[in-house]
Amino acid sequence: MSGLQPDDWAMNDTGRAPTAEVEGAVAAPVPIEGIRGKLTRDAPLAKLVWFKSGGHADWLFEPADLDDLRDFLARLDGQLPVMALGLGSNMIIRDGGVPGVVIKLGKAFAKVEVRDDHVIACGAGAHGILVSSTARDAGVAGLEFLRGIPGTVGGFVRMNGGAYGKETADILIDCDVVMPDGAFLTLPVTDLRYSYRHSALPDGATVVAARFQGASGDPAAIGAEMDRIAQAREQSQPIRTKTGGSTFKNPEGHKAWQLVDAAGCRGLKMGGAQVSEKHTNFMINTGDATSADIEGLGEEVKHRVYAHFGVELEWEIQRVGRP
Numbered sequence: 001m002s003g004l005q006p007d008d009w010a011m012n013d014t015g016r017a018p019t020a021e022v023e024g025a026v027a028a029p030v031p032i033e034g035i036r037g038k039l040t041r042d043a044p045l046a047k048l049v050w051f052k053s054g055g056h057a058d059w060l061f062e063p064a065d066l067d068d069l070r071d072f073l074a075r076l077d078g079q080l081p082v083m084a085l086g087l088g089s090n091m092i093i094r095d096g097g098v099p100g101v102v103i104k105l106g107k108a109f110a111k112v113e114v115r116d117d118h119v120i121a122c123g124a125g126a127h128g129i130l131v132s133s134t135a136r137d138a139g140v141a142g143l144e145f146l147r148g149i150p151g152t153v154g155g156f157v158r159m160n161g162g163a164y165g166k167e168t169a170d171i172l173i174d175c176d177v178v179m180p181d182g183a184f185l186t187l188p189v190t191d192l193r194y195s196y197r198h199s200a201l202p203d204g205a206t207v208v209a210a211r212f213q214g215a216s217g218d219p220a221a222i223g224a225e226m227d228r229i230a231q232a233r234e235q236s237q238p239i240r241t242k243t244g245g246s247t248f249k250n251p252e253g254h255k256a257w258q259l260v261d262a263a264g265c266r267g268l269k270m271g272g273a274q275v276s277e278k279h280t281n282f283m284i285n286t287g288d289a290t291s292a293d294i295e296g297l298g299e300e301v302k303h304r305v306y307a308h309f310g311v312e313l314e315w316e317i318q319r320v321g322r323p
Contacts, residue, residue: 028041029101030076035068035072038060040060041058043102045088050087050150050242050243051088051092052285053290053291053294054291055322056098057097057100057102060104063103066108066184069178069206073179078181082204083203087152090316090318091319091320092294093321096322098322099322103206105124105125106125109124109209110127110130110152112126112130112131112134118142120135121212123153124208129146135212135214135222136219136222139218140222141221142171142215142217144225145163146161148164148232150239157175157199159197160194161197162197167194168194169194171214172210173210173211175192175210175211176210177208196249238282241276243283247298248281248302257279257281258280260281261280263301263309264304264308270296270297270300271296273286275297292323298315298317
């Protein structure tokens, strides 16, 4: 069970390098001669995030490969804000859309390979399940927890993604990023200054690759642990709904879901958004929720938890764009 939803981009990606085009014959923000990726103006983003809500990107760029991405960003040279979008599993795209350029990495950035000394090298677009499965098949232990995070390597690196007692900081060796001006940097894990669900990566930096350190392990035991994680997710989380992953970070000494539940928010609704009955630290789009519904519901939950317990919940879900 992959955790993918039926209309997620990965299930429809042919793997072919796109050709450069600007829909509607509208002038591009930079000269595009020689750019091999796909550049789309006023691109809808709702279909690219798990909540299936939100507005458009001013521009969506899907680079053909690393050189294409660097070329495009060098031409842009910081003139517009840049945001990388992974699987969209832990993100609210606000209804007013995202200013500047959204970067969507495709198959060229989704490769995973096993290197010497139990190192797993990954493109930033690789899914957690592909990374952990590749490690399992090679007898590399320590990456099983990635099976339980619905997202891509780029998101894990930026947000210090974690689950089931481990997090990205425990396994990351270093990562490659492209800066808003096209500059290419390799950053060791110490430069990211990781904390709980946070890194020091600049907002405009696009993660393009990472190396993870594993250890020798038995493929059967690794697979059994991955199966345990998958079953735990299935039983405890509303993964077959339009959701966005864990809504709030766990406050010091508390579990966010317990606070939300004890504040009487289980099943609470606002418009088409609802606090999950199955796991109260998840919100779901019941069918027609706007991003304003979803974010507003989260803020109401925060208010109620603070009123009951004096604890200020902090968003774990990223909220981006114009209201």
